[in-house]
Amino acid sequence: MTVNLVIGAQWGDEGKGKVVDYFSKDADYVVRFQGGNNAGHTIKVGDEIYKLHVTPSGVIQGKTGVIGNGVVLDPEILINEINNLKKRGIKPKILISDRTNIIMPYHKILDGADEKYLGDKKIGTTKRGIGPCYSDKVARKGIRAIDLTDKNTLSKKLDEIIPIKQRILDVYNIDKKLDKKEILDAYIRYGEKLKDFVTTTHIELNNAIKNNKNILLEGAQGVMLDVDYGTYPYTTSSHVIAGGSSIGTGIGPKNINDIIGIVKAYTTRVGEGPLPTELFDKTGEYLQQKGHEFGTTTSRPRRCGWLDLVVVKHSCMISGITKLAITKLDVLDNLETVKICTKYELRGKEIDYFPANIEDVKKCKPVYKEFKGWNKINGNSTKFADLPKEAQEYLKFIEKELKTPIAIISIGPRRKETIEV
Ligand code: GDP
Numbered sequence: 001m002t003v004n005l006v007i008g009a010q011w012g013d014e015g016k017g018k019v020v021d022y023f024s025k026d027a028d029y030v031v032r033f034q035g036g037n038n039a040g041h042t043i044k045v046g047d048e049i050y051k052l053h054v055t056p057s058g059v060i061q062g063k064t065g066v067i068g069n070g071v072v073l074d075p076e077i078l079i080n081e082i083n084n085l086k087k088r089g090i091k092p093k094i095l096i097s098d099r100t101n102i103i104m105p106y107h108k109i110l111d112g113a114d115e116k117y118l119g120d121k122k123i124g125t126t127k128r129g130i131g132p133c134y135s136d137k138v139a140r141k142g143i144r145a146i147d148l149t150d151k152n153t154l155s156k157k158l159d160e161i162i163p164i165k166q167r168i169l170d171v172y173n174i175d176k177k178l179d180k181k182e183i184l185d186a187y188i189r190y191g192e193k194l195k196d197f198v199t200t201t202h203i204e205l206n207n208a209i210k211n212n213k214n215i216l217l218e219g220a221q222g223v224m225l226d227v228d229y230g231t232y233p234y235t236t237s238s239h240v241i242a243g244g245s246s247i248g249t250g251i252g253p254k255n256i257n258d259i260i261g262i263v264k265a266y267t268t269r270v271g272e273g274p275l276p277t278e279l280f281d282k283t284g285e286y287l288q289q290k291g292h293e294f295g296t297t298t299s300r301p302r303r304c305g306w307l308d309l310v311v312v313k314h315s316c317m318i319s320g321i322t323k324l325a326i327t328k329l330d331v332l333d334n335l336e337t338v339k340i341c342t343k344y345e346l347r348g349k350e351i352d353y354f355p356a357n358i359e360d361v362k363k364c365k366p367v368y369k370e371f372k373g374w375n376k377i378n379g380n381s382t383k384f385a386d387l388p389k390e391a392q393e394y395l396k397f398i399e400k401e402l403k404t405p406i407a408i409i410s411i412g413p414r415r416k417e418t419i420e421v
Pocket residue numbers: 008012013014015016017018039040041042043044291292296327328329330331410411412413414
């Protein structure tokens with residue numbers, strides 16, 4: 001029995017989809033535990049590309065995909081993803097926690113309204129209703145998956161919630177009248193389609209542990225988008241860090257074996273907020289083009305920069321990462337020099353931790369260590385020794401600085417372009 005956890009150690013889009021798919025071969029269950037369809041996880045199998053937003057990536061390998069209680073679920077998106085997968089010959093096995101909070105139409109409208117209100121201080125959210133849905137969850141005004149299977153309960157809850165949401169929309173000057181009947185009918189229809197999947201997933205998963213099954217927990221976003229430990233307020237609204245996986249599944253922390261931190265060989269970020277190693281020059285453009293750094297969910301260009309080890313050290317500490325998976329190493333091919341940020345300079349002093357004050361983060365200047373670049377990684381490399389000497393040096397430095405072993409090196413988007421160390 002193993003329970004392994006995969007999380008992003010930067011600002012998301014590290015290649016979690018690829019790595020989760022790779023590890024799924026040994027799993028019985030693959031579980032999403034936080035976030036919602038703000039995520040976009042890409043899996044490339046041969047020439048087939050799958051882009052999943054809320055369906056756990058393990059379904060591509062035929063494993064049971066579990067949507068944990070910590071997720072915020074847009075039922076329409078899940079139903080569409082299931083239908084699209086079926087059209088492509090994959091019949092996903094899905095379970096949804098009865099406690100999963102549901103993204104409602106007013107959450108999506110309010111996400112857009114908040115952003116508009118913030119103007120140039122906006123977060124740059126995906127406008128999928130994530131923040132407003134989590135806000136309702138902690139304010140105890142949430143609709144949960146179980147409610148979609150009981151028209152009476154849902155109707156009563158909507159009677160309480162809709163007038164409040166309408167007032168907020170009016171304050172924001174949003175010309176939208178929420179129609180209770182329309183919402184109730186639509187969500188009861190979703191409930192009818194999903195009711196066979198809605199269950200006590202926390203019991204199913206704990207029984208699976210007792211029965212020696214393997215579970216893979218699939219993080220979304222990255223530690224720097226965590227609502228407590230990220231670049232607050234430029235974060236998402238969930239607990240992205242390893243601790244969030246216990247909250248979001250009902251699996252006790254002691255049951256988790258390996259915590260695999262996914263680290264892109266450079267840094268990217270979508271949306272607003274500081275990014276200390278951001279490159280505004282030709283190299284930044286090169287990484288964006290070569291790495292196809294355009295959002296899987298919103299198609300927005302991702303901002304690019306050098307690898308920031310202050311960030312990854314922070315992530316390793318906060319999440320107790322036991323192993324690293326380095327992705328997209330091939331994107332650094334053909335550069336004369338490559339750089340790694342090891343410290344920041346703030347008000348004339350060097351610091352090696354990530355500040356809480358966002359104004360301080362904006363002032364942090366990266367201190368770099370420079371490395372000789374390499375020509376081209378052979379896409380058929382199967383072991384560490386096959387990599388160019390310079391790339392080996394780059395990786396050894398990362399491992400030494402982070403005091404955490406590298407278990408996986410990804411040198412391309414496909415399953416086979418993966419080196420186990
Ligand atoms: P996620 O959100 O962490 O799952 O990452 P995304 O799927 O949003 O973005 C990662 C992108 O990089 C996807 O298009 C992947 O197919 C691609 N990718 C993953 N690993 C590698 C790699 O090692 N090399 C290259 N070139 N692309 C990769």
